[in-house]
Amino acid sequence: MKYSLILVALLGFSASAAMATEVKQEAPEPTNITVVCPTGSCEKAPVVQKVEVINPIELAKVEEPKPQTQKEDVLDENQDIIISVVGQGVAPMNTSSPAQAYALAKRAAVADAYRLIAEKVKGVRIDGQDLIKNMMVKRSTVRTSVKAMVRNANIVETTFKEGLCEVEMEIILSHSDFAQ
Amino acid sequence: MRSRDGNHTFSLRLCSVILFNSLALNASEFLISYSYIVKDATLYNETIQISKAMKKCSGTPQKSFIFDTNGEKDLKKIISKNNEDFINYIHGLGLHIIHNDKTKNLQHSSFTKLTLKTTCFKVDFNDNFAKIAPLK
Numbered sequence: 001m002k003y004s005l006i007l008v009a010l011l012g013f014s015a016s017a018a019m020a021t022e023v024k025q026e027a028p029e030p031t032n033i034t035v036v037c038p039t040g041s042c043e044k045a046p047v048v049q050k051v052e053v054i055n056p057i058e059l060a061k062v063e064e065p066k067p068q069t070q071k072e073d074v075l076d077e078n079q080d081i082i083i084s085v086v087g088q089g090v091a092p093m094n095t096s097s098p099a100q101a102y103a104l105a106k107r108a109a110v111a112d113a114y115r116l117i118a119e120k121v122k123g124v125r126i127d128g129q130d131l132i133k134n135m136m137v138k139r140s141t142v143r144t145s146v147k148a149m150v151r152n153a154n155i156v157e158t159t160f161k162e163g164l165c166e167v168e169m170e171i172i173l174s175h176s177d178f179a180q
Numbered sequence: 181m182r183s184r185d186g187n188h189t190f191s192l193r194l195c196s197v198i199l200f201n202s203l204a205l206n207a208s209e210f211l212i213s214y215s216y217i218v219k220d221a222t223l224y225n226e227t228i229q230i231s232k233a234m235k236k237c238s239g240t241p242q243k244s245f246i247f248d249t250n251g252e253k254d255l256k257k258i259i260s261k262n263n264e265d266f267i268n269y270i271h272g273l274g275l276h277i278i279h280n281d282k283t284k285n286l287q288h289s290s291f292t293k294l295t296l297k298t299t300c301f302k303v304d305f306n307d308n309f310a311k312i313a314p315l316k
Contacts (some may be wrong), residue, residue: 103264107218108221108223111216119279149277152274
């Protein structure tokens with residue numbers, strides 16, 4: 001009889017303990033994870049970890065930090081824009097003297113610099129064409145073209161080394177040049 | 181009214197009229213065009229064309245340039261002597277650019293043409309220098 005009473009008491013105790021754990025499982029703290037020692041024989045005190053719970057819908061809304069893009073230059077009334085380019089040109093093979101080679105290479109470099117300025121200021125037209133036959137690229141062509149008029153560009157520096165001439169050229173764009 | 185030291189204003193006027201007329205007679209107009217082609221980063225050809233205007237040009241002189249002439253009156257000879265300076269001056273006036281690039285099967289070729297469209301220039305010839313300015 002005594003044993004049966006003790007057994008009933010133990011069963012009642014274990015049932016109440018199980019109910020308590022169930023209640024804890026039903027309504028957990030949204031941001032806490034509670035570690036429970038089922039046997040009660042944990043040597044260390046239960047550690048409570050703080051975990052941030054994020055709704056997956058909100059997760060989708062979180063924006064990734066975008067890399068900072070360089071601010072585009074805008075022609076302002078109070079501020080001029082300086083565009084600087086380096087044009088390259090080579091001397092032809094059949095020149096009669098180094099001086100002629102230099103003069104011809106410089107002319108080619110100046111043309112290249114003008115082209116670069118035109119590309120920067122006005123833009124480039126690009127046309128591309130690929131020919132694919134039997135799943136293989138037969139021909140691939142890219143054409144670019146620029147048409148512009150450049151005025152008041154200045155040569156800053158000219159270097160000539162091993163047949164290659166480099167011309168650094170700059171142009172100052174001011175609002176008054178374009179104001180109508 | 182005649183002043184005590186002679187008719188000073190009249191002589192001054194006469195001299196100025198003669199001076200301006202002589203300058204006007206020495207001034208002439210020329211049509212100049214310039215272009216050069218660069219292919220694959222190499223200068224291909226360069227052309228400058230100069231001819232005397234057969235018809236009077238309209239417009240006012242713009243940015244001018246002064247040549248040392250040493251008494252020379254032929255513009256072509258003057259320009260050929262001061263070739264580099266004159267071409268730099270033309271660049272300052274503004275050039276039209278036409279550029280075409282082509283990359284076919286990874287082989288690249290380029291063509292650039294710079295042009296000064298035919299422009300009328302007023303040229304004032306003096307004893308030791310000449311002044312040239314485009315008319316616009």
